[in-house]
Amino acid sequence: MAASRHNLLGLSLHQLSEFAERLGEKRYRGKQLFEWLYAKGAESFADMTTLSKATRERLEESACIEHVAIASQHQSHDDATTKFLVTLHDGLNVESVLIPPRIAFRSGDAENDDEQRRLTLCISSQAGCPLDCKFCATATMGFLRNLTAGEIISQVLQIRKAAHRPITNIVFMGMGEPMMNYENVMTAVEILISGLNIAARRITISTAGWADHIRRMADDGCKAKLAVSLHSAVDETRAMLMPINKKYNLDQLAASIEYYHATTKKRVTYEYIFFDGINDTEHEVARLIKFARRVPCKVNIIPFHSIAFTGVQGIGSQLRPSPKMNAIADRLREANLSVFVRSNAGEDIAAACGQLVVKTERQRARQTRIFDRTAVGQ
Numbered sequence: 001m002a003a004s005r006h007n008l009l010g011l012s013l014h015q016l017s018e019f020a021e022r023l024g025e026k027r028y029r030g031k032q033l034f035e036w037l038y039a040k041g042a043e044s045f046a047d048m049t050t051l052s053k054a055t056r057e058r059l060e061e062s063a064c065i066e067h068v069a070i071a072s073q074h075q076s077h078d079d080a081t082t083k084f085l086v087t088l089h090d091g092l093n094v095e096s097v098l099i100p101p102r103i104a105f106r107s108g109d110a111e112n113d114d115e116q117r118r119l120t121l122c123i124s125s126q127a128g129c130p131l132d133c134k135f136c137a138t139a140t141m142g143f144l145r146n147l148t149a150g151e152i153i154s155q156v157l158q159i160r161k162a163a164h165r166p167i168t169n170i171v172f173m174g175m176g177e178p179m180m181n182y183e184n185v186m187t188a189v190e191i192l193i194s195g196l197n198i199a200a201r202r203i204t205i206s207t208a209g210w211a212d213h214i215r216r217m218a219d220d221g222c223k224a225k226l227a228v229s230l231h232s233a234v235d236e237t238r239a240m241l242m243p244i245n246k247k248y249n250l251d252q253l254a255a256s257i258e259y260y261h262a263t264t265k266k267r268v269t270y271e272y273i274f275f276d277g278i279n280d281t282e283h284e285v286a287r288l289i290k291f292a293r294r295v296p297c298k299v300n301i302i303p304f305h306s307i308a309f310t311g312v313q314g315i316g317s318q319l320r321p322s323p324k325m326n327a328i329a330d331r332l333r334e335a336n337l338s339v340f341v342r343s344n345a346g347e348d349i350a351a352a353c354g355q356l357v358v359k360t361e362r363q364r365a366r367q368t369r370i371f372d373r374t375a376v377g378q
């Protein structure tokens with residue numbers, strides 16, 4: 001592939017229309033390219049049979065369609081969750097997780113609608129992550145780089161092809177903090193909605209609490225849903241579990257969420273893991289209830305999945321699942337909060353929430369170079 005050729009994957013409809021014009025084509029060619037790339041998943045210009053031969057030749061000379069590659073996939077023995085190792089164009093790897101219907105939530109907790117046909121893909125927005133949440137395997141990788149919009153979309157297209165089924169739901173809950181790769185994530189969301197025809201209400205962006213971009217998401221009219229990894233409504237506890245709380249404390253986070261709700265009228269999801277003796281005390285639960293009442297919300301309780309396999313040190317190595325998790329869920333319901341308890345889907349293949357990590361030799365070497373150059377993180 002010639003380096004000078006323009007990768008079209010990840011371009012929005014507007015960008016593809018501009019590209020078509022620069023190529024000397026009519027602007028509507030951009031719409032045709034958009035449909036071929038995303039709705040039909042064409043992987044070569046030769047596949048684009050509604051374009052003239054001359055147009056396809058011009059495209060071959062000046063453009064390319066650069067996909068990520070699925071390096072391997074592992075299916076859970078306990079459920080049908082599949083974890084994909086995805087290789088980016090520069091050889092870095094990220095993980096994506098395909099979660100089949102009826103296992104996202106524990107029995108009786110499934111959200112009503114058309115659960116039978118739900119196929120959820122959890123995608124990555126960064127290689128590694130700089131935010132250093134203490135319960136997360138990805139944090140042990142450090143930050144490598146942001147994914148391009150094309151790499152984000154290509155995860156979906158390649159895994160859709162491998163799954164032989166339409167993907168109905170997308171969650172930005174894989175590796176990385178999506179709000180730190182805001183522009184590329186928003187372009188990808190636009191393409192998911194209008195190119196891959198995934199309903200906006202089936203796309204969730206999950207943030208560790210990057211308050212400025214929660215406001216920006218509201219101002220930009222982003223139609224995707226917002227989830228916030230909360231894990232404690234007490235500043236000292238949250239700062240210990242999630243260093244981002246030192247940049248955006250709970251007051252700042254709450255103000256951004258209130259702004260988001262006032263602007264969009266949308267309900268917010270809080271993701272919550274209960275850790276034994278840390279955030280499962282009476283005081284912590286009372287503060288959570290108070291925090292959660294600020295705007296309409298639901299609370300997704302996620303069982304803690306061990307990240308001991310990463311060799312994590314410090315507080316991360318001391319975290320244990322709370323034995324009170326189900327009792328707290330009942331307590332929150334009694335407080336009239338909407339509560340769901342997520343399943344352990346994919347735990348046996350380290351594909352459950354918080355367990356994604358890639359440490360190939362190449363990635364280790366790259367990570368070392370980055371850490372030598374600059375102190376990454378908060």
Ligand code: SF4
Pocket residue numbers: 129130131132133136137138139174175176177208229
């Ligand atoms: S939980 Fe999310 S934001 Fe926190 S370190 Fe892991 S990937 Fe990054």
